[in-house]
Amino acid sequence: MLNVKNLSFSYSKTPVLSHISFQAQKGENLAIIGESGSGKSTLLKTIYGEYDIDEGEIFWNDKAVLGPKFNLVVGYDFMKYLTQEFDLMPPLSVEDNIGKFLSNFYPEEKKKRTAELIKVVELSAFAKNKVKTLSGGQKQRVALARALAKEPEILLLDEPFSHIDNFKKQSLRRNVFKYLKDKNITCIVATHDKDDVLGFADTMIVLHENKIIAKDTPESLYHNPTTALIASFFEQYNLIDNSLVYAHQLRIVSKSTKNAQVVTSYFKGRYFLIEALYNNNTVFIEHHEKLKPGTAIYLDISK
Numbered sequence: 278m279l280n281v282k283n284l285s286f287s288y289s290k291t292p293v294l295s296h297i298s299f300q301a302q303k304g305e306n307l308a309i310i311g312e313s314g315s316g317k318s319t320l321l322k323t324i325y326g327e328y329d330i331d332e333g334e335i336f337w338n339d340k341a342v343l344g345p346k347f348n349l350v351v352g353y354d355f356m357k358y359l360t361q362e363f364d365l366m367p368p369l370s371v372e373d374n375i376g377k378f379l380s381n382f383y384p385e386e387k388k389k390r391t392a393e394l395i396k397v398v399e400l401s402a403f404a405k406n407k408v409k410t411l412s413g414g415q416k417q418r419v420a421l422a423r424a425l426a427k428e429p430e431i432l433l434l435d436e437p438f439s440h441i442d443n444f445k446k447q448s449l450r451r452n453v454f455k456y457l458k459d460k461n462i463t464c465i466v467a468t469h470d471k472d473d474v475l476g477f478a479d480t481m482i483v484l485h486e487n488k489i490i491a492k493d494t495p496e497s498l499y500h501n502p503t504t505a506l507i508a509s510f511f512e513q514y515n516l517i518d519n520s521l522v523y524a525h526q527l528r529i530v531s532k533s534t535k536n537a538q539v540v541t542s543y544f545k546g547r548y549f550l551i552e553a554l555y556n557n558n559t560v561f562i563e564h565h566e567k568l569k570p571g572t573a574i575y576l577d578i579s580k
């Protein structure tokens with residue numbers, strides 16, 4: 278189990294993380310979300326032991342994770358950290374980059390494991406290619422496979438799918454998170470993307486102004502977003518009579534006391550997002566058809 282107790286950290290005088298406490302169980306998928314600059318990467322780096330923290334303690338089971346002041350070589354065997362920079366060996370092939378982290382003692386086993394990992398990240402067709410000839414997204418997939426290679430007990434992932442195109446992203450996420458669950462590897466994922474969280478994370482932590490402002494299951498936070506920041510992570514939302522209402526919970530009806538005027542319509546695939554003015558405020562509504570600017574509409578909330 279990962280146990281982060283009362284962690285505080287600042288790069289200089291300004292605090293970046295303040296009194297952060299949480300736990301992650303073995304095999305748990307825990308997502309850390311928050312705006313850009315909220316400290317997600319910094320939190321991963323402190324968990325990895327990259328910095329000396331100002332206050333608090335970090336434990337993996339009964340082993341304390343220490344910063345460079347107390348642990349000269351940063352990192353531990355039980356933990357892998359996939360940074361946003363990848364740290365690959367460009368002149369080597371995809372399979373050599375991954376195989377480098379596996380033991381040479383059983384060559385057949387090594388070959389099999391390398392092929393298995395290359396399959397997880399869907400790069401079988403590129404196994405023999407040199408990493409320097411790959412695209413940014415392909416490099417990120419090699420880095421993911423490499424982080425998985427040694428089957429760490431805990432894996433820290435910083436925006437793990439950020440460079441991967443939408444065509445590949447969905448299946449890759451499923452492959453990687455299923456692999457981690459199957460192997461019972463604890464995983465902490467820092468992300469902006471709700472699709473990295475919904476359907477995969479067991480728990481979600483929201484960082485804001487140096488602190489944890491919410492920690493719960495994604496389902497619970499989705500259904501009861503306590504702040505606008507949390508609602509905005511999931512979907513387009515509105516603040517109506519001091520209550521957070523997702524765009525899909527606002528419906529256009531034939532008559533109600535809430536009258537609004539259409540500003541514009543955005544095609545979103547399975548629906549149109551209607552932008553309208555209600556009580557001089559902009560509101561967004563999911564609707565099945567495009568509406569002309571200026572159309573008078575009536576709104577109803579159905580939660």
Ligand SMILES: Nc1ncnc2c1ncn2[C@@H]1O[C@H](COP(=O)(O)OP(=O)(O)OP(=O)(O)O)[C@@H](O)[C@H]1O
Nearest residue numbers: 288289293311312313314315316317318319320469
């Ligand atoms: N090496 C550093 N030295 C000084 N300040 C830093 C350093 N790295 C990050 N910061 C600052 O710490 C704060 C948190 O940064 P961090 O990278 O942890 O945020 P983040 O939530 O991961 O952001 P993003 O989503 O954009 O990656 C920011 O204000 C950033 O400017």
